[in-house]
Amino acid sequence: MYSTGGMTIFRDLDTPPPSATRPADVDLILSALDAGHFSPAAAERRALKRHKYRVEGWLRLFTDGPDDSARLVYTRDVNARGLGFITSHRLPLGYGGLIQLPRPDGDGTMTVHCTILRCREAAPGWFEGSIYFNREQPSLVPDHQPKQRRTLALAV
Secondary structure, eight states, rough: EEEETEEESSTTTTHHHHHHOOOHHHHHHHHHHHHTTTTTOOOOOSSSEEEOOOOEEEEEEOOOOOTTTEEEEEEEEEEETEEEESSSSSOOOOOEEEEEEOOTTTTTTEEEEEEEEEEEEEEEEEEEEEEEESOOOGGGSSHHHHHHHHOOOOOO
């Protein structure tokens, strides 16, 4: 376990120690979402593979005032283009902001420009959502292979 700027990083992200300050509801909701994801009817529509990434992050929207505090989010999974999370805050779709996350290697935190893609109620008082990063974040994904760009042939 590492403490970085008010956030805690667990080496084994799937089984945080019992002394964690994370509300019990968080683990219950994340577990229920995972169980629903692996049902036979659940179709995998994502182009990039998701990786479990269970940490606390802080989201600040560009529309927030100077006295507004950042919103606590509990991340669920990540790929190079975005992440899934739960939070106790209803978030406006399409709004941009900054999310601060612990680095997976435990070396401090990173701040990423992002946009809210989805936010819907998952349980009373809890919202499940996703954000996409405005630029790919390969450092969040082990063995990330960037998308190969096709070369354009120019007519001369």
